[in-house]
Amino acid sequence: MDAEVEAWLSDTVLPDFGPQVVYDDTARAWFSQLYAKAGPLTGEDLWRAAATHQFELAKDAVLAIYADLNATLTDRSLVIAPEIVGYVVRISCDGKFSDHDGGRMLAFGADQALLEVATTVQDLLTGLWVAWPQCPEHDRALMAEARSRPAWVCRNGPHEVAPIGALTSAGGAAG
Numbered sequence: 796m797d798a799e800v801e802a803w804l805s806d807t808v809l810p811d812f813g814p815q816v817v818y819d820d821t822a823r824a825w826f827s828q829l830y831a832k833a834g835p836l837t838g839e840d841l842w843r844a845a846a847t848h849q850f851e852l853a854k855d856a857v858l859a860i861y862a863d864l865n866a867t868l869t870d871r872s873l874v875i876a877p878e879i880v881g882y883v884v885r886i887s888c889d890g891k892f893s894d895h896d897g898g899r900m901l902a903f904g905a906d907q908a909l910l911e912v913a914t915t916v917q918d919l920l921t922g923l924w925v926a927w928p929q930c931p932e933h934d935r936a937l938m939a940e941a942r943s944r945p946a947w948v949c950r951n952g953p954h955e956v957a958p959i960g961a962l963t964s965a966g967g968a969a970g
Contacts, residue, residue, distance in 0.1 A: 804827075807836075825848065856877075856912035859959055860960070868927065875912075891919055909939075910940070930956055
């Protein structure tokens with residue numbers, strides 16, 4: 796990696812976004828592409844660029860989560876939305892935000908965004924009314940995990956039930 800980019804990551808991005816972002820390969824690649832495209836952004840310009848990127852990732856991830864919710868919860872309507880609050884992206888569920896990680900989205904890649912939105916929605920739903928989604932075989936809450944792709948995993952097996960965004964009404968993977 797170019798010394799100028801590395802210096803920018805260390806001197807500007809690291810203090811603003813923290814080590815959980817700067818030492819992540821996907822985030823580093825995105826920030827490096829941003830540097831190549833826009834130069835060494837700082838302050839509000841840097842935060843605005845990051846929030847815009849994360850918002851687009853969050854919108855796609857929310858659609859996948861909606862697919863799973865619509866397939867598995869037919870008796871309740873939920874509103875899940877990515878929002879830019881200041882210069883950070885947050886996910887709301889029925890108007891409530893998670894306090895996990897300060898409530899801000901940390902993902903800079905599509906798979907990370909799927910996992911982050913899935914776990915945020917799970918946290919918020921547990922606080923509202925129910926553990927979701929459930930394993931159709933063991934009737935226990937599934938967990939969002941990376942695996943070879945973001946997936947709903949039952950730890951009772953352990954076994955993968957479905958990729959995130961592909962649950963069916965029976966709780967398994969869509970065909």
